[in-house]
Amino acid sequence: MALHHPRTFDDLVAEGASAPTEGWDFSWFEGRATEERPSWGYARAMSGRLAEATAVLDVQTGGGEVLDFALGAAAPHRPPLVVATEGWPPNVAEATALLRPRGVPVVAVPDDVLLPFADGAFDLVVSRHPVEPHWGEVARVLVPGGTYFAQHVGPGSVFELIEYFLGPQPEESRYHRHPERERADAEAAGLEVVELRAERLRMEFHDIGAVVHFLRKVVWMVPGFTVEGHRDRLRALHERIEADGPFVAHSTRHLFDVRRPRP
Numbered sequence: 001m002a003l004h005h006p007r008t009f010d011d012l013v014a015e016g017a018s019a020p021t022e023g024w025d026f027s028w029f030e031g032r033a034t035e036e037r038p039s040w041g042y043a044r045a046m047s048g049r050l051a052e053a054t055a056v057l058d059v060q061t062g063g064g065e066v067l068d069f070a071l072g073a074a075a076p077h078r079p080p081l082v083v084a085t086e087g088w089p090p091n092v093a094e095a096t097a098l099l100r101p102r103g104v105p106v107v108a109v110p111d112d113v114l115l116p117f118a119d120g121a122f123d124l125v126v127s128r129h130p131v132e133p134h135w136g137e138v139a140r141v142l143v144p145g146g147t148y149f150a151q152h153v154g155p156g157s158v159f160e161l162i163e164y165f166l167g168p169q170p171e172e173s174r175y176h177r178h179p180e181r182e183r184a185d186a187e188a189a190g191l192e193v194v195e196l197r198a199e200r201l202r203m204e205f206h207d208i209g210a211v212v213h214f215l216r217k218v219v220w221m222v223p224g225f226t227v228e229g230h231r232d233r234l235r236a237l238h239e240r241i242e243a244d245g246p247f248v249a250h251s252t253r254h255l256f257d258v259r260r261p262r263p
Contacts, residue, residue: 009208009238016212017227023063023094024129033210036201038253042066042151046126047073049149050082053124057141058084059150060111060130064095064104067126071102079124083117085109087131117141129153133182133256135189142260148191153177154198154252158221161211161249165222165233179254191258198254204246208238211247 007015019028026035047070050056058067061084071078084099086092087110095106109116111131120143127133127150138148156174163169175181179198186193205211212234215225227234241247 007207007209009235012207012209012238013212013227013234014209016209017216019213019216021213021217022090023098024065024091025063028213029210032207033203033205033214035203035251038151038197038199038201038255040151040197040255042128042255043069044073046070046128046149049124049126049147050074050079051077053079055079055081055122056083056124056126057115057117057122058082059115059125059127059138061086061091061095061099061106062128063091064098064106066128067104068098068102070126071104083107083122085115087111087113115141120144120146122146124149126150127152133185135186135191138186138258139189139191139260144260144262146260147194148186148256148258148260150256150258152179152182152254152256154179154200154254157252158203158218158249161205161214161247162221164237164247165215165225165230182254182256186256186258190260192261193256194259195257196254198252201251201253203249203251205241205249206246208234208241211237 043066050070051074056079061067064084067084082104084095084104084106086095086106092106092108099106115137119140121141123143123146125138125142125148129151155176155178179196183193183196212227215222237247
């Protein structure tokens with residue numbers, strides 16, 4: 001009978017360090033990490049919005065996975081025009097390969113650049129986890145009566161993991177991305193917030209390889225993260241997981257349903 005030896009710290013770290021990070025496909029984490037999903041089911045809800053729209057813009061599409069799913073679920077009632085933007089070059093390539101067969105062009109637009117589209121070009125703008133919502137641009141490219149439907153990352157998301165590596169963070173940083181602040185910014189841009197929902201969701205990391213891969217994939221969590229630069233903290237966390245079970249953190253998400261008012 002073959003003996004199955006448990007994977008060592010070095011084995012697990014090597015697995016997490018070698019896994020590809022392009023796109024927003026998180027299937028690699030299956031069996032290694034879990035994250036509770038928001039109750040509103042964003043991708044499925046997006047598909048319903050797509051089925052009712054005529055011209056759609058997906059801002060910061062990542063690898064295009066969410067838009068691809070939503071378009072498939074909306075078929076055969078998909079909108080005639082769908083365009084996506086993405087700012088990170090590896091994701092531009094991933095999204096283009098995934099979305100081209102659906103007839104969706106992916107436009108390379110850095111996150112801090114104005115959208116290269118005409119005023120009132122779209123009746124629906126969607127986005128899942130934008131780096132920053134540019135409310136003035138959303139308002140500009142929407143037709144009067146058009147909708148922005150998006151899921152944002154909320155304040156203090158995964159702070160248990162961030163502070164494990166970086167130590168206590170300033171209190172102000174916990175309120176970055178606060179939904180009420182974003183509501184105020186949206187309203188200041190002339191938009192009407194129809195609905196705003198927020199949830200705090202449990203995450204579990206079952207091995208140190210999952211932590212390594214997560215921090216390589218979501219690079220803004222621990223800026224400058226490298227395995228060698230954080231090896232001591234990684235080893236200590238590995239030993240903690242081995243002794244006590246999964247490392248628990250919490251993500252925060254909020255759902256925006258926003259309308260550009262008619263004159």
